[in-house]
Amino acid sequence: MSRSPSIPDRPHRDIDSELPDDERLEALRGHYEELVDVNDKLAAQLDDAEDRRERLREKVDRVERENETLKSSSLYIATVEDVLDDEQVIVKQHGNNQEVLTDVSSRMVDRVEPGDRVAVNDSFAIQSLLNAETDARAQSMEITEKPTVTYADIGGIDEQVREVREAVEQPLAEPELFDEVGIDPPSGVLLYGPPGTGKTMLAKAVANETDATFIKMAGSELVRKFIGEGSRLVRDLFEMAREREPAIIFIDEIDAIATRRTESKTSGDAEVQRTMMQLLSEMDGFEARGEIRIIAATNRFDMLDRAILRPGRFDRLIEVPEPSEEGREQILAIHTRGMNVADDIDFADLAADTGGYSGADIESLATEAGMFAIRNDRDQVTHADFADALEKIEKDDSSDVISSAGYFYQ
Numbered sequence: 001m002s003r004s005p006s007i008p009d010r011p012h013r014d015i016d017s018e019l020p021d022d023e024r025l026e027a028l029r030g031h032y033e034e035l036v037d038v039n040d041k042l043a044a045q046l047d048d049a050e051d052r053r054e055r056l057r058e059k060v061d062r063v064e065r066e067n068e069t070l071k072s073s074s075l076y077i078a079t080v081e082d083v084l085d086d087e088q089v090i091v092k093q094h095g096n097n098q099e100v101l102t103d104v105s106s107r108m109v110d111r112v113e114p115g116d117r118v119a120v121n122d123s124f125a126i127q128s129l130l131n132a133e134t135d136a137r138a139q140s141m142e143i144t145e146k147p148t149v150t151y152a153d154i155g156g157i158d159e160q161v162r163e164v165r166e167a168v169e170q171p172l173a174e175p176e177l178f179d180e181v182g183i184d185p186p187s188g189v190l191l192y193g194p195p196g197t198g199k200t201m202l203a204k205a206v207a208n209e210t211d212a213t214f215i216k217m218a219g220s221e222l223v224r225k226f227i228g229e230g231s232r233l234v235r236d237l238f239e240m241a242r243e244r245e246p247a248i249i250f251i252d253e254i255d256a257i258a259t260r261r262t263e264s265k266t267s268g269d270a271e272v273q274r275t276m277m278q279l280l281s282e283m284d285g286f287e288a289r290g291e292i293r294i295i296a297a298t299n300r301f302d303m304l305d306r307a308i309l310r311p312g313r314f315d316r317l318i319e320v321p322e323p324s325e326e327g328r329e330q331i332l333a334i335h336t337r338g339m340n341v342a343d344d345i346d347f348a349d350l351a352a353d354t355g356g357y358s359g360a361d362i363e364s365l366a367t368e369a370g371m372f373a374i375r376n377d378r379d380q381v382t383h384a385d386f387a388d389a390l391e392k393i394e395k396d397d398s399s400d401v402i403s404s405a406g407y408f409y410q
C-alpha cells in the first residue's frame with residue numbers, strides 16, 4: 001500500500017508593518033510565491049489522488065467482473081483420488097479422465113476424502129463438495145420418490161403389465177409368498193421391444209404401486225458421459241438404491257453396456273466390459289428377496305451379451321411389442337382422457353389407420369390433433385383434427401417415425 005503524500009505546510013510569514021514599503025512589498029511577493037508553490041503542490045497531489053482513485057475504480061470493476069464470471073461459469077465434476085499433505089489433492093476430472101494435482105483451501109482440506117465427488121473450476125480449484133442429491137443429478141441418475149404413472153395410464157400391453165407385476169411388484173409387496181413356497185423371485189427383469197412402447201412407463205408404474213423410489217440411469221450415460229467412471233457409477237447406483245429402499249433401479253438402454261463382445265479389444269471396449277462386470281457382480285451379491293428390484297430395457301435385444309441373461313441376472317425376459325390395433329385404440333383413449341374431444345371421434349377408425357404406431361407416436365398424434373383445433377380457433381378436438389394430424393405426421397416423417405418401430409429388436 002502506498003502512503004498518502006503529506007500535505008505541505010501552509011506558508012506563514014509575519015510581515016513587519018514598520019518595514020519600509022519596498023521591503024514589505026518584497027516580503028509579500030515572497031509570501032505570494034510560496035503560496036503559489038504550495039498551491040501547485042496541492043494541485044499535483046489532487047491529480048495524483050484522482051489518478052489513484054481511477055485506478056482503484058478500474059480494479060474494483062475488474063474484480064467484480066471476475067467475480068461475476070466465477071459465479072456464472074460452469075464447474076466441472078471431478079473425483080478426489082488422493083489427499084496429500086500440504087493441502088494438495090489429486091482429482092480426476094470426469095469426461096476426459098484427466099488427473100490433476102491441485103491445491104485445496106484450508107477450509108476444504110478437512111472435508112474431502114478420496115472417492116468424494118467435487119465441483120472444480122477452470123483451474124481445478126475445488127469449489128464445493130457434492131452432496132448425494134447433487135451427485136446423483138450430476139451423474140444423470142433420475143430419482144423420483146414417487147412416480148405418478150399408474151397401470152391405468154398404460155394401454156395395450158395388459159399381459160406385460162401382469163408379468164411385470166408378478167416379477168417385480170409381488171416380491172416387493174408380498175415377499176412372504178416366495179418364502180413360503182421356497183423360491184427366489186426373478187433377479188432382474190429385462191423389457192425389450194421397439195422404442196416408445198411403454199417400457200419406462202411400466203417400471204415407473206410398479207414403483208408407484210409399491211411406493212418404491214424409482215432410480216433411472218441410461219446405459220448410454222454410463223459409457224459415454226463418464227469415461228472410466230462406469231463401474232463406479234454402477235456401484236453408486238446400487239448404493240443409492242440401498243439408501244432408499246424399497247427402490248426400483250431402471251437401467252434404460254442396457255445394450256450400451258452389455259453388447260456382445262466384439263473382436264476388437266480397444267480400451268473403450270474394456271471399459272464397457274468393466275462396467276458390465278460391475279453390474280453383474282452387484283446383481284450377484286444381491287438379496288433376491290430384498291427390497292430392491294432391478295429392471296432393464298433395450299430395443300436392441302439382438303445385440304445383448306447373453307451373459308447378462310443367465311439365471312440370477314436378468315432372468316425374466318418380457319417382450320413389449322408395438323401395440324396391436326386394439327391396443328392402439330386403448331392408448332388413444334388414454335391420451336385423450338384429459339382432452340376436450342368431440343363426440344364424433346371414432347377411436348376404432350383411428351386405431352385402424354395407425355398401423356405401426358407406438359404408444360409414444362400415438363401420444364404425439366393426440367397433441368398434433370389438439371394443435372389443429374387451436375389453429376382453427378376451437379377448444380374442442382374433432383375427428384377431422386385427428387385425420388389432419390395423421391396426414392401431417394405421415395407427410396412429415398413417414399420414413400422414420402413409423403418404420404423405425406419393430407426394426408431393431410428382432
Ligand SMILES: Nc1ncnc2c1ncn2[C@@H]1O[C@H](COP(=O)(O)OP(=O)(O)OP(=O)(O)O)[C@@H](O)[C@H]1O
Nearest residue numbers: 153154155195196197198199200201331359360363
Ligand atoms: N402402452 C402405452 N400406453 C400409453 N402410453 C404409452 C404407451 N407406450 C408409450 N406411451 C407414451 O409414450 C411415452 C414414452 O413411453 P416410454 O418412455 O415408456 O417408452 P419406452 O418403451 O421406454 O421407450 P424407449 O425405448 O424409447 O425408452 C410415454 O410417456 C407415454 O406417453
